[in-house]
Amino acid sequence: MIGEAIAYYKPSDSDTETPYNIIDDLNEDSIKLPINSLGSYDLRVKLSAGAVSDEEKIEFIVGKCATCEPPKVNTVEEVEYGQLVINYFADPVDLITLEYQIALDDEFTHIIYSKVGFYNNPSESIDMNDAKLPDGKLLYVRMRRYCKSKGIDVISVWSDVLEFKSGEWKDPLECYWLAPGDDVGTVMCNGGHGYSWKTRATCDTPVPKIGSTILLPNLVPALKENIRKFLIDADDKYKTRGLGYIRFVNVTPDIIYIIKKDTAEIEFTKEVDCTST
Structure with a gap:
């Protein structure tokens, strides 16, 4: 009883x-x-x-009469190293926005990343570095809709949980950039009042050297088309002219690397003294 x-x-x-x-x-x-x-x-x-x-x-x-059906999460794919894409369907009718959560367990007691405020139907990109997702690990994702139906703000139930395996990523390094054709020198030591751009990148070798390819944080080559796609906050000159020069702040602070813009490879090097700036 x-x-x-x-x-x-x-x-x-x-x-x-x-x-x-x-x-x-x-x-x-x-x-x-x-x-x-x-x-x-x-x-x-x-x-x-x-x-x-x-x-x-x-x-x-x-208030179920004001309907708000949950989205359907179809797949999570690794399109590039460290770059994941959630493929989903969400009914656009009455849609205000969407939310997803990523957890270490299918009960979502250990949520490690969440995002609300997007509606890029039918896919949403996740940078593993920005989201601080562990690499090569089984994770779980779910999604829900925010709707305005019959004048009422309603949140749907969560979608079915989808299990996926995260990709791999590499810690990016602090650096300064200039575009091809820019004047090069001590302006790369401290950003030059906005002239050179302080950002993060890495390369495909343990340390930068001639022949290394400069990579964006999601490990795609630092070509202008990738800069346009993945570095939304980059200055327009990098999106149209590409990367011309880079200095890594902590690895080789006294070297400026000249980049071949068509391949993102290091072509030459140039010494710089940043101790007095």
Whole structure:
């Protein structure tokens, strides 16, 4: 015989559960919870009989007549080293925005990254470096929609959980850039009041040297087409002319590397004295 029956409910965006005793309602056709606000909720029902207990978890929406169906996460692909793409479908009707979460477990008790405020249907890019995702590890992703239906703001339940394996990435290095045709010298020591650009990059060898290829943080070559695609905050000159010169702040601070813009390879080197700047 069931001796204890408790319903724990909370808004989906909250960490605080409210307990509600339902032991006297178990023989009823339905149980009414004291919820007065529209929105998405998490419900956990725990039943106990002596030393034995069991519980079930569900999600539900108050105001379901204002529909907001969850998205469908199809795949997560590694398109380049360190660059992941979530492929999904979300009904654009009444859509306000979308949210996804990435966790170490399929119960989402250890969420390591989340994002809300995008609607790039049917895909969303994730830079593993920016998101600080571990490489080569099984992870879990889920997504939900924010809708305005019949004048009501509604959040959908979470989508089905998709398991995926993260890609690989390499820590980028602090550096200064100049574009082909720029004047080169001590202006690369401290940014030159915005003239040279302080950013992060790496290369395909343990240390930079002639013949090394300069790579963006997601490990694609630092070509102008990749700069346009992946470095949105880069100055227009790098997006149109490419990378011409680079100085790594901590690895080889006294060397400027001249870059072959068509291949992003180091072609020559030039010494610079930054000790007095």
